Amino acid sequence: MSSSAEILSQAFTLGYTYTRSTGPIVGQFLTSLRARKMVGIKASDGKVLMPPVEFDPVSADALSEFVDVADSGVVKTWCWVKQPRKAHPSDKPFAWAMIQLDGADTPMLHWVDAGDEAAMSTGMRVKVRWAEETKGLMSDINGFVPEAVALLGELKPAASDEQITGMEAPIYLTYNFTAGKATARYLQSMKKGKLVGQRCPNCRNVYIPPRGSCAACGVPTEEEVTLGNKATVESFTIVYIPIPGNPIKPPYVIANLVLDGANLSFLHLLSECKNEDVRIGMRVEALWKPEAEWGYAMENIQYFKPIDEPDVPVDQIGKLIDEGR
Ligand SMILES: [Zn+2]
Known part of the structure; x- marks a missing residue:
């Protein structure tokens, strides 16, 4: 390797945009919340569980008997959050509390907007502060407040009375990605319009993007190899599901491509062909964006696009090794 690589680092967000199916019990609970009603469920021993659960915690029997409970109750235990974090339900100090609603036999977790820690006590009475607009989510309860607090504000009627069967439950992880030496050198080459991989000194496999070592031999890879723009399709998938934030509209093809002279594939888009014509062994070429970008x-x-060359037999894709002799 020549000069030491500049460290490349940037913010990165990993997201899973799940939609969760609720099942009939949680679905009924959320449907009731949207109508600003609290329902628990009767357990095998006659106790009312809140929030409702699908199965009896003792006998494991399926449960189905819903019971109306009050929207006020008693704080059984609590803890004060002095410095709320971004994901918390309030940006002011608040209490997480286990609240046993009147008519329920188990407490449920929610938050209390008491204004001050001194206003919180075990055994205090609290009531629901309903959200102005309800959507069938736990946040339809905009926290609990001490029972004496007068609640102002207009409550809009629920937008729908359809049974809730699913809810969006995305998960995001935001972190800082630092490229490391080998990836940084690879990305610096990319910025110059060159595809540069690394060759293992032992098995002579060429990796792109390089990781700085050979995963098979466990030795550092330092020899750099400049590769061309042509590649072979090793495998592919047709994507039919839209990805939030992705400007490409499905259906489109994502392929594992092995560059000529490389031995390991990477993922990229395939275009300028009918999706149904894409096949393993197909020859393709990189289409670079304008240099200014x-x-x-x-x-x-x-993306990569097909070129008029004979297909590569499946058992030869990525198998060509330069013996260096
Ligand atoms: Zn190796």
């Missing part, structure tokens, strides 16, 4: 990213290549 190049950054430290694989996206400098807009």
Whole structure:
């Protein structure tokens, strides 16, 4: 390797945009919340569980008997949050509390807007502060407040009375990604419009993007290899589900591609062909974006497109090794 690589680092968010199916019990609970009503469920021993659960915690029997409970109750235990975090339900100090609603035999977790820690006590009475607009989510309860607090504000009627069967439950993880030496050098080459991999000194496999070592031999890889724009489709998938934030409209093809001279595939888009014509062994070529748009990213290549060359037999894809002799 020549000069030491500049460290490349950037913020990164990993997201899973789940939609969760609620099942009939949680679905009924959320449907009731949207109508600003609290329902628990009767357990095998006659106790009312809140929030309702699908199965009896002792006998494991399926439960189905809903019971109306009050929207006020007693704080059984609590803790004060002095410095709320971004994901918390309030940006002011508040209490997490286990609240046993009148008519229920088990307490449920929610938050209390008491204004001050001194206003909180075990055994205090609290009531629901309903959200102005309800959507069939736990946040339809905009916290609990001490029972004496007068609640103002207009409550809009629920927008729908359809039974709730699913809820959006996305998960996001935001962190800082630091490229590391090998990836940083690779990205710097990408910025110059070059595909540069690394060769293992032992098995002579060429990796792109390089990781700085050979996963098979466990040795550092330092020899750099500049590769061309042509590649072979090793495998592919047709994506039919839209990905939030992705400007490409489905259906489109994502393929595992092995560049000529490389031995391991990477993922990229395939375009300028009918999705149904894509096949393993197909020959393709990188289409680079205009140079002015190049950054430290694989996206400098807009996509790969088919070229008029014979297919590569499946058992030969990525198998060519330069013995260096
Ligand atoms: Zn190796």
